[in-house]
Amino acid sequence: MLTQPKSWVLVLLILLGCTNSSYASLTSVDPKVLHIINRLSFGPRPGEIQRVESIGVEHYIQEQLSPDSLSEPANLTSQLSQLETYNMNPEQLAQYASLGPNPTPEARKAAEKVANHILDQAIQARLLRATTSPRQLQEVMVEFWYNHFNVDADKGKDRLWVGSYEQEAIRPYTLGRFRDLLGATAHHPAMLYYLDNYQNRIVGRPDGSGKYTGLNENYARELMELHTLGVDGGYTQQDVITLARIFSGWGIGQVTSDFEFNPKHHDFSDKVFLGHKIKGSGEAEGEQALDILARSPATAHHISYQLAQYFVSDRPPATLVNRLTQRYLVTDGNIREVLIALFHSPEFWDQKSYQAKFKTPYQYAISSVRLTGMVVNNTQPITNILQQLAMPLYHCQTPDGYKNTEDVWLNPDAMTRRLSFATALANGNLPLLQLPEIKPKPLDPGQLSNALGNSLSTKTQLAIASAPPQIRSALILGSPEFMWR
Amino acid sequence: MKRRNFLLHTGLFSATAIASLSSTAWVARSAVPNSNEKRLIVIFLRGAVDGLNIVVPYTETAYYQGRPGIAIPQPLKDGGVLDLDGQFGLHPALAPLMPFWHQRNLAFVHASGSPDPTRSHFDAQKYMESGTPGNGHTGDGWLNRLLGEVAQKTPIQAVTVGDTTPWIFYGRMPVANLASGRGADRKLPIDRPQVAAAFDKLYQGDSSLSQTYREGRMARQAIMNDLDEETKMANNGAPLPDGFAGDAQRLGQLMVSDPRVELGFMALGGWDTHVNQGGSKGPLAGNLEKLGAGLAVLANSLGSVYQNTVIVVMSEFGRTVHQNNDGGTDHGHGNVMWILGGKVRGGKVYGQWPGLATNQLYQGRDLAITTDFRDVISAVLENHLHLNDSQLSRVLPSYVPTQRLTVV
Secondary structure, X not given: OOOOOHHHHHHHHHHOOOOOHHHOOOOOOOHHHHHHHHHHOXXXXXXXXXXXXHHOHHHHHHHHXXXXXXXXXXXXXXXXXXOOOOOOOHHHHHHHOOOOOOOOHHHHHHHHHHHHHHHHHHHHHHHHHHXXXXXXXXXXXXXXXXXXXXXXXXXXXXXXXXXXXXXXXXXXXXXXXXXXXXXXXXXXXXXHHHOOHHHOOOOOOEXXXXXXXXXXXXXXXXXXXXXXXXXXXXXXXXXXXXXXXXXXXXXXXXXOOXXXXXXXXXXXXXXXXXXXXXXXXXXXXXXXHHHHHHHOHHHHHHHHHHHHHHHOOOOOOHHHHHXXXXXXXXXXXXXXXXXXXXXXOHHHHOHHHOXXXXXXXXXXXXXXXXXXXXXXXXXXXXXXXXXXXXXXXXXXXOOOOOOOOXXXXXXXXXXXXXXXXXXXXXXXXXXXXXXXXXXXXXXXXXXXXXXXXXXXXXXXXXXXXXXXXXXXXXXXXXXXXXXXX | OOOOOOHHHHOOOOHHHHHXXXXXXXXXXXHOOOOXXXXXXXXXXXXXXXXXXXXXXXXXHHHHHXXXXXXXXXXXXXXXXXXOOOOEEEXXXXXXXXXXXXXXXXXXXXXXXXXXXXXXXXXXXXXXXXOOOOOOOOXXXXXXXXXXXXXXXXXXXXXXXXXXXXXXXXXXXXXXXXXXXXXXXXOOHHHOHHHHHHHHHHOOOOOHHHHHHHHHHHHHHHHHHXXXXXXXXXXXXXXXXXXXXXXXXXXXXXXXXXOOOOEEEEEEOOOOOOOOOOOOOXXXXXXXXXXXXXXXXXXXXXXXXXXXEEEEEEEOOOEOOXXXXXXXXXXXXXXXXXXXXXXXXXXXXXXXXXXXXXXHXXXXXXXXXXXXXXXXXXXXXXXXXXXXXXXXXXXXXXXXXOOOOOOO
């Protein structure tokens, strides 16, 4: 599908009426180059394919695995610095959006507005980075881990905290040790709130207002089922209860709005968790439990499966998953090392894996915008299409996060919407560039094709070539090949 | 959860047939007949509507004691409820629905709701839409599973109003979308004939991607044509009303003009009345007025189809019996469900009334639940859509019926 006789390239050249120099080299890209870019990034921007061809695939992998070696462009840094709430911690955010005592209805409305503003800035920051940052693998992993440790902004205070959660608990650890990532998410108020652990306390002890509450197993259950061991990870309901007791008292401080361990709410008895004895000692029990979970072979397998599914295919080969599991265990859960093994595996480089993943709405929208090379200033059109395609950013309702498999995202309505988005984008009808309204120009089909390394199939090229010129860019962005990565 | 691909094996719509399809071809709908012509419309009131001020237990002193500032007076008093059955009365803002009550087309199920104790909108809506209270992992909604059971191999059998797919329609079955508001019939870029023709050519193949593309095109074209025809014929050029009534009318007309559309869903927000909700008049009354008028419009615009339609109105939970210090109500438990339609056994308030005395309340503060919302849904599915037991158990897994309601 990716290589075609040169004669067809010539057909395209002629039919597109290309005469200017940007189409000087209409040879199609080495499929390996397109594959590595498709998987380690949200798709090529203009010139990226040519750059990777020149530095080589291995160099590209190494560069992406060391995001700090790549500097973010000044324009992006400047855009992010204008989002004044983006780097606030939970306490600052809570103050920023605080309601005084006995708030009036007007004050409530105002606070609601501030909360929406905070969320909007988090969304903008994520989309600006995804479309523009050269640290693409980091952005890919931010999305991957966010979904793995999903928090929904629709749940109460999480509207304020999802951005800080991503900045403090996800982004710093995307390529680090899994245990650090796990610990950071466990302590963040966004997660403590989302999975109700802030309400989890020893049975039979009244809270400040005299109400009796008790163990809340929600976080303990998801921690094992989703975050670590996996649903078949060999734990029992008794382990869920024990883990909830271990995490009793892990909550959110009234004053700090940040993690706070409250010994009064903690069950100090000795426990046996997954066969390990844990002495009743307070907050440290939770750390011990996280150690046990992070080191478990079931966790190694679960994480490896998910990485292989994201980077290779919807149903990843068991040989690959097992190899990655071993790598995880040998390196004590070093994510970077597991990814190195993944990116050098024969399964990853099997041609069957090329273009084998159907893009999620997020991947489709971001990759489309990237292909145009536009310098995005207004992310609202991307937010809108994600909403329409049922993948609104930070709004996945279930704790398992958004899936990345074809069966979830390929449906008739989605195709209609994707193609309408592609057409609007190609025609310059999406106000991505500036606020308020400087309209982008219609896109040049030759440049788009070139940015894709002229990799479209002959069949697609012919269909495009026979369409009226003003529609061709839409057809490239809406082509079957561009629906896959 | 593999998505069903209708056209893949049917051979009904070959690539070339679609590519050369003229708009008139869509008028020939007999290709995919609707076997039972039964319709179901679900309307979800997001934010937890205050059911105690909708179907008011006006004989309960506890009701008036708990709500001195917001209670609706007894029948015949100034701003009083419209008497339903000597025990309950309807909020006066819902007067447009009284004719349906008198025709015995409108029923209520009081003290109903989800057995899960959560008072989080977020969790409660998810549970009600997934149809699995307490289980946050269900990956699809019960309306989508229902669609799987009654599938007629057409991509517009189910229609949701508004831009996003609601949780209740999540799942493997394709659901068509009717835009909300006056722009419902606004053309998308893909609707332009030149653009559509070019994409048709690009997606001619037999791949599942191409098949899916063509299903999407079919659904879109059918809806746009239906709206177009209806706007021209039924409205005689007059603009549709704005807001809920307009959306309701468009959905009703779509169902009339296209018998393939069997399941509809709409959501309506603005019910989370923590502050100054008002009584006979006020913000809640204003919203109820719009809802009541819209439901009447919906029923009327369905025309003869109304005889075969059931409309269910539901909300995630009810609100506290006592008003709070801000003249509003807080998150509660039991609520009221509404059932409207030509064959509904209406004119009756169903459900065992638990009472509002403190010792009768759920956790000492809320209306208790005596009817699981799934008792109501399953009654509709069984008696109206004629699902059998095994189908029912797939639509509402892990639900064990506790009572039989004969509401339809």
